[in-house]
Amino acid sequence: MKRFGVIIPSSNTTVEAEFNNILSGYASLHVGRIRLRNVNVGELDRFADDVSAEAEKLSDAGIDVLGLACTSGSFVRGSRQYEELERLMTEISSVPSISTSGAVLRSLKQLGCRRIALVTPYTQDVTKLEERLLTDNGFEVVSTRYASIVDNLVIGRVREEEVSRMVLESGWRDADCVFISCTNLRTFGILHALENELGIPVISSNSATLWDMARRAGLKSFRPVLGRLFTMI
Known part of the structure; x- marks a missing residue:
């Protein structure tokens, strides 16, 4: 069984629940947390300063792959911040390392998508x-x-039905993919149904992060029902 190391914000209540359920029988989940309570530019900027310490601690668990599961925390300093974070984590942990922002970009490219409906x-x-x-x-x-929520605990309480409603109201008809952002939004129970209803790929921060980590860990038989992205591991 593989060991997945994941770094999340201290107020994230979704990643562990979604990942543990899906990874059962394939990998164990080992989590580090960085202090973040509010999703604003100031706290997100400080969040990145503590990534190296958590990466070092998780490497002690003998992990096979490391993920930074925070979307906004891996783009707040610029459009290439995710690359810097992935290089840093790989150097510290000595295992393949990804960030959510990088995973999202790779997922969209893998799916051949160019026109994006963004929901946050x-x-x-x-x-x-x-x-x-x-x-x-x-x-x-x-x-x-976008929903204009700052308190990350409140984001974690948003019901999947509400996320679906946001997607359906997002102007998706001009897009070739819907991207639902934030690793603290619950989405695993709605992705497959949304794809069937819309007829285009629908990915979330958590589905992209999990897909990229599974791919880097070599879980070729891993096929959760989370949309067409997981047919491409």
């Missing part, structure tokens, strides 16, 4: 930074829907 729980300023991440990396954001 963030405020407008954080969402604008994410739009820049996507456009600077070759994608077109054709529509955006």
Whole structure:
């Protein structure tokens, strides 16, 4: 069985629940936390300063792959921040390492998507930074829907039905993929149904992160029902 190391914000209540359920029988989950209570530019900027310490501690667990499961925390300093974080984590842990922002970009490229409908729980300023991440990396954001939530615990309480409603109201008809951002939004129970309803790929921060980690860990038989992305490991 593989060992997955994941770094998450201290207030994240979703990653462990979603990953543990899906990874059962394939990998064990080992988690480090960095202090973050509010999803705003100031706290997100400080978040990145503590990544190296958590990566070093998780490496002591003999992990096979390491993921930084925080979307906004891996793009707040710019559209190439994810690359710097992935290099840092790989150097410290000596195992393949990914960030959520990097995983999202790789997922979209793997799916052949270019026109993105973006759905986030963030405020407008954080969402604008994410739009820049996507456009600077070759994608077109054709529509955006954001919820203006700052408190990360509140984000973790958003029901999947509400996330689905946001997607359906996102202007997705002009897109060739929907991306639901934030690792603290619950999405694993709705991705497959949304893809069937919309007829285009639907990925979330957590599905992209899990897909990229499984791929790096060599879990070729890992096929959870989380949309067409997981047919491409």
